[in-house]
Amino acid sequence: MGRSPCCDETGLKKGPWTAEEDEKLTKYIQKHGHGSWRALPKLAGLNRCGKSCRLRWTNYLRPDIKRGKFSPEEEQTILNLHSVLGNKWSTIATHLPGRTDNEIKNFWNTHLKKKLIQMGFDPMTHRPRTDIFSSLPHLIALANLKELMEQNSWEKQAVRLQTEAAQIAKLQYLQYLLQPPAASMPSLSNSLSPTIPDMEAYNLLNSLSAVKDSQVLSTNPMETPIPSSIMATNTLQAVHESIPFSHLPDLESPCSFQTSMNKDHMVQASTLTILCSQGENSPTSPWLPHSSLSPSPPPPPVIPPMTEVSITNGGDACSTSSYEGGPSSIWPELLLDDPLFHEIA
């Protein structure tokens, strides 16, 4: 396997590009396309190696590059995708039009990573950095959900339950998308853009993560759109009973949120259950089967020891509804931004 000798060639210029070089490169590519990067510098009259030209073009001169600060939406997308994909900057970049892998990588290293660390989260696993007990204030804040306690009307409860049903149906579909055999699912690494099932899974993950968080922390559960087709055909009980979550062994930080209602459909109690891994050998890309991300044989699934934390706010349970979900990369931000958290913690 030979290495490119271009970087070893002497006499080629290195370092920052001048405006003149930029102009030469841009004009040449606009006229001829880049063709062979190795041949390009000579043809364009540049004393640079092809690799340097390629980098300058893809990271800076390309006309579709979007410059400037990352929007909160882009930031959220990066967080979500990083929690699923890890440091796969080029894959993440395909979900952010106009942004380069280099730019995203820099943004992660200089902003997002620090942000997560400051909040006590491991930037690689998106989990609390130490043990579960260091995060207890967060969990207590979640468990003391004022919003759920204040939802007394039947209409609100109905909307909430229907929303849950919609999310559970989505989870079911997500599970369907992630079903083995992995061989039937084209590898992300082998294609320039994610496949349709991949995209659907990502979109679902994003929507589920966002909706779950908004359900837990938002004061307005009506914000969540409910697909009418799902509402019409699924009852919560039926859907919930049909979800075998144990089929996703490396689901990250699975959590369940339960509310108990009396016969008048009043919320009597809420229970937050989070299964947290102990130790550091947890899987880092838990949402997708490893085999769908890498062409190499998947490692055996790691099932870390789990700790169950349940926090219940009083009352007698007459009926129970629940949903379960996976990782939430935006918990830290939501928690720290949410006035409820400060009020309670």
Place this chain on the structure above:
DNA sequence: AACGAGCTCAACCGCTATTTA
């Protein structure tokens, strides 16, 4: 104004993956 610490980001380096002969 001068200085230093910290930050940003363009560019490079070294490696793997893929393509070509």
Place this chain on the structure above:
DNA sequence: ATAAATAGCGGTTGAGCTCGT
């Protein structure tokens, strides 16, 4: 089947900038 050439990726570096003292 093999080796060389090429493309692309992720980690790292360092020049230049900003900000506080």
